[in-house]
């Protein structure tokens with residue numbers, strides 16, 4: 001239109017700060033969590049003096065990719081998310097590539113993983129510039145609060161040679177029940193997920209049965225991260241028919257999950273955050289009816305809007321939609337909450353590792369993200385609605401420098417205790 005002036009909010013500067021926070025000795029199919037979890041905090045500063053926040057992984061390879069994107073992002077309008085996507089793609093040489101996940105057992109889209117924290121930071125900046133919460137920018141919140149599930153882990157009482165973390169050991173059904181009882185009492189969770197793949201399947205079935213006896217009304221899930229063969233997966237699914245709301249990644253890969261799904265003939269919904277982790281995984285998974293529920297995760301699906309796209313695709317193909325998590329801080333919890341609030345069909349309680357994080361270790365100012373009845377109220381302030389605590393950021397960055405960890409490696413860490421340990425992949 002002649003004479004119209006369209007203002008833009010260009011990216012002036014981007015800061016990426018790696019941080020480390022304490023993580024208990026949580027067991028999984030590939031080993032045990034190391035004493036610190038690594039994350040990165042992304043700050044996108046605009047010409048208007050606004051700072052948008054994002055959070056992502058903190059391993060060296062990913063940090064290098066994030067840094068490579070920065071020069072390409074300078075000058076891009078934070079409202080032009082297509083240009084943000086092009087800038088990230090250009091920084092990776094334009095080539096589509098897949099990158100191993102934190103545990104080296106899932107291959108995700110590298111560009112989508114890099115794009116995610118910048119997209120979230122741009123949305124936070126947009127919200128701050130327009131005075132609207134991110135959920136409004138995503139089409140509006142369809143719920144005021146987002147339900148999360150208790151996330152139980154088998155665990156040791158302490159890291160090798162370390163002090164006890166206060167949660168105690170959980171190495172049998174009674175230990176798991178005690179742990180979940182505390183989580184439910186403290187946070188009010190209304191659903192429970194057990195991380196499996198640690199002990200022989202029958203022991204994990206017993207833990208699920210003990211949970212069912214203690215919590216007769218709560219939906220339960222079990223996730224052995226592909227530790228079982230298709231035969232074992234079918235047997236466990238049949239045993240837990242009517243007990244689990246879904247069974248997550250019992251066996252690796254789309255063909256394996258498809259075989260289990262076929263043999264179960266709809267008796268148990270299968271869920272995944274391992275065999276469908278990028279858009280190109282959807283056509284084969286749908287064609288083979290490999291899964292009935294997809295766990296989204298904006299950290300590797302390319303940010304909040306692309307995860308909403310995933311939600312629509314799931315709806316079209318009659319798939320359920322849930323949400324996955326890794327160890328994370330408050331910027332991610334805020335982003336997950338806005339996303340789930342603005343995605344109508346994301347109606348399972350979302351995963352979160354939140355209860356495993358120390359209350360005094362976060363990069364956001366406390367007060368906004370509180371759990372009540374197992375749910376977090378959707379922040380209503382501009383953008384993500386959370387404020388960066390710069391002192392805490394500096395402390396957790398110093399901890400990153402001191403801790404010496406530069407990539408997650410649960411298997412090598414486990415081998416310091418059990419030298420013969422072999423990851424459990426289709427092992428039972």
Ligand SMILES: O=C([O-])[C@@H](O)[C@@H](O)[C@H](O)[C@@H](O)C(=O)[O-]
Pocket residue numbers: 026027028103195223225273324325326327
């Ligand atoms: O933190 C863990 O040990 C989990 O196993 C995590 O890494 C998984 O990505 C995740 O929670 C899952 O649902 O598979």
Ligand SMILES: [Mg+2]
Pocket residue numbers: 223225248249272273274324
């Ligand atoms: Mg999983």
